[in-house]
Amino acid sequence: MAEDYLVKVQNLKKYYEVSKGMFKQKTIIRAVDDVSFSIKRGETYALVGESGCGKSTTGKTILGLTDATAGEIYFQGKDITKISYSDMRKLRKDFQMIFQDPYASLNPKKTVREILMEPLRIHKKFEGKEREKKIHEILEIVGLSKSHLHRYPHEFSGGQRQRIGIARAVILQPDFIIADEPVSALDVSVQSQVINLMLDLQKEFGLTYLFISHDLSVIEHMTDRVAVMYLGKIVEVAETEELFENPKHPYTQALISAVPVAHPREERKRIILKGDVPSPANPPKGCPFHTRCPFAMDICSEKAPEEVFFTDGHKATCHLYTNSKEEIKDVIRNS
Amino acid sequence: MAESILEIKDLKIQFQNGKHIVQPIREVSFQIKAGQTVGIVGESGSGKSVTSLAVMGLLPDRISSIPSGEILFDGKELTKLKEKEWRKIRGNEISMIFQEPMTSLNPVFTIGQQLSEPLKRHRQLSNKEQKAAIIKVLKQVGIPRPEQIIHEYPHQLSGGMRQRVMISMALLCEPKLMIADEPTTALDVTIQAQILSLLKKITSKKDRSLMLITHDLGVVAEMCDWVVVMYAGVIVESAEVNELFDRPLHPYTRGLIQSLPSNNERKSKLYAIQGQVPKPEQVKQGCIFANRCPLAMEKCFQESPPAFQEDGHLSKCWLQSSDEGVVR
Incomplete structure (x- = not known):
């Protein structure tokens, strides 16, 4: 069983301490709070949620860009939270990241050639001539050409920069790529070009993606499984089609219903959530969602719900389903 | 027919960039009727924000100029107003909601x-x-x-x-016209839904007109009565909202609608418009969209098309003059 999974995250926690002044107690922000999931080889796994829900922190912690407070991360069966710095460095060539902002993630003082050469040099891959050849190849694949080699990032448009960022991530031929909101800074017409590129690369190199995004229509289009996060916790996991057809958790239902319609005549029953996401420094007791949940019951503010399993690996963390399931369905239908 | 609260006629805007002159707004004309919500859609660099700044009189004085065209607000011509007169209008009769509530x-x-x-x-x-x-x-x-x-x-x-x-x-101040420049772009989906329903509630009352600037066709489908599609400083299409989604005439609008992930089969290749929006100084002659247009003809590279109109549905594309314009 375990071999099916390329990445396995268990009880991952990432807490940040915030100092409030000399004599005051430090507050602890639970950015990621006890998250477990596993990603199969070759699939695209999505983390979705609103800003501040901990999806980006999860991605960064898996890559080791910040240290986990607790928990284990297995990559190809090895726990990477426990290995030494130099071993980790060697492993880095197998997992890479595509960042959100193509304007901030490329060094403005380096040419495209230097940007793409750096990973090859650090990981001592190939020799002189071959490196050049590799760079040309990869540029071709992402839809740029040799003529771009000696240009600087500011000479490119947003979409082209994101292509460079993708080329940099793919050039070492990693197994696993974390893409943190790779298209949200791009225009609609360019966004679809970049999504197509990512789909093509996945087919060509057999990549596994962790796709972090808040855009549900993109997620519905290109991912295989989705985990919905809220306030540092995963509230629902399901295969993409199943999740969009049959969302169980009230938060997922609200998220999906909040997506704007595709045609003005399309009518959608909308669940509008009240209020904002509570601060992760002071999360509500019990179920973290109960302050905004339209179906909140007494138990929700007292006890944190446990995972409830449905068919085909679909699971949700909600009290609505822990008791007698039939009864609850009526509650949702009648409301 | 309701009276129009804002009417923009053949507006051109120029910027002085060092010794060069760039013209981000080539030619823009549209109107907003009282009580209407009009959506202005386009990608970044299409000139939608510059147009709205012109309506608010917020273009930078020293480097920008309006060589021709008029902006009529409630029958009053705005382009020649002095700063003092502007102050009476701004925030009072026209007000603006900006994109970044943080800044x-x-x-x-x-x-x-x-x-x-x-x-x-x-x-x-x-x-x-x-x-x-x-x-x-x-x-x-x-x-x-x-x-x-x-x-x-x-x-x-x-x-x-x-x-x-x-x-x-x-x-x-109960303005007659509100301009919202990407009011929900910086917000999360659930908050976006809250703000959109609030804006809907506000505009449904009285005779409030709203000019909604966005790049998100979903927001347009939700909110607007009329849509204006801008591309590289030109209005390429303008129509009633249902009409636009049912029967988009301009290849650019069709491309935008087709490239929405929800209009494509899951996991399939998304429809994509090739290339990028040209910079204002790059376009020389012919139709501005010709270099990215899948249906471009020879004529498109030589002459820029006029606005073809049919029952108020406007489209700037040579396809409208030939039989090929019939939407398949």
Whole structure:
């Protein structure tokens, strides 16, 4: 069983301490709070949620860009939270990241050639001539050409920069790529070009993606499984089609219903959530969602719900389903 | 037929960039009728924000100029107004909701102080009346405990709340026209749904007109009565909202609608418009969209197309003059 999974995250926690002044107690922000999931080889796994829900922190912690407070991360069966710095460095060539902002993630003082050469040099891959050849190849694949080699990032448009960022991530031929909101800074017409590129690369190199995004229509289009996060916790996991057809958790239902319609005549029953996401420094007791949940019951503010399993690996963390399931369905239908 | 509150005729805007002159707005004409919500759609660099700044009289004085065209607001010509006259209109008859609620509120003043500013300028009210008016408008946009909020600073509020404060500020003087420049782009989906339903509620009352600038066709489908599609400083298509989604005429509009992930089969290749929006200085002759257009003909590269019109549905494309214009 375990071999099916390329990445396995268990009880991952990432807490940040915030100092409030000399004599005051430090507050602890639970950015990621006890998250477990596993990603199969070759699939695209999505983390979705609103800003501040901990999806980006999860991605960064898996890559080791910040240290986990607790928990284990297995990559190809090895726990990477426990290995030494130099071993980790060697492993880095197998997992890479595509960042959100193509304007901030490329060094403005380096040419495209230097940007793409750096990973090859650090990981001592190939020799002189071959490196050049590799760079040309990869540029071709992402839809740029040799003529771009000696240009600087500011000479490119947003979409082209994101292509460079993708080329940099793919050039070492990693197994696993974390893409943190790779298209949200791009225009609609360019966004679809970049999504197509990512789909093509996945087919060509057999990549596994962790796709972090808040855009549900993109997620519905290109991912295989989705985990919905809220306030540092995963509230629902399901295969993409199943999740969009049959969302169980009230938060997922609200998220999906909040997506704007595709045609003005399309009518959608909308669940509008009240209020904002509570601060992760002071999360509500019990179920973290109960302050905004339209179906909140007494138990929700007292006890944190446990995972409830449905068919085909679909699971949700909600009290609505822990008791007698039939009864609850009526509650949702009648409301 | 309802009277038009805003009418823009053949507007051109130029910027002085060092020794060069660039023209981000080539030719823009459209109108907004009283009570209507008009969406202006386009990608970044299409000139939609510059158009809105021109309507607000907020173009930078020294480097920009309007060589020709008129902006008629309520029958008044705006392009030649002096700064003093502008101040009577801005925030009073036309008001604006900006994209970034983080940067458009002043961090060193409380919410109450900032909201009293338009009232001080445009209305003669006593302090008590001012406070009452502010609390009333804050309640209207759904801010809880407004009596306390007016003593708080912007950093104490969340993004959604700040956007509500921005909307309440735009509402204060009961303007005839509101301009919202990407009002929900910086917000999360669930907060976006809240703000859109609030804007809908506000515009449904009285004769409020809204000019909604966005790049998100979903937001347009939700909110607007009429849509104007802009590309590289030109209006390429304009139509009633249902008509536009049912029967898009311009290849650019068709491309935009087709490239929405929800209009493509899952996991399949998304429809993509090739290339990028040209920079204002790059376009020389012919149709501005010709280099990216899948249906471009020879004529497209030589002559720029006029606006073809049919039952109010306007499209700037040579396809309309030939039989091929029939939408498949």
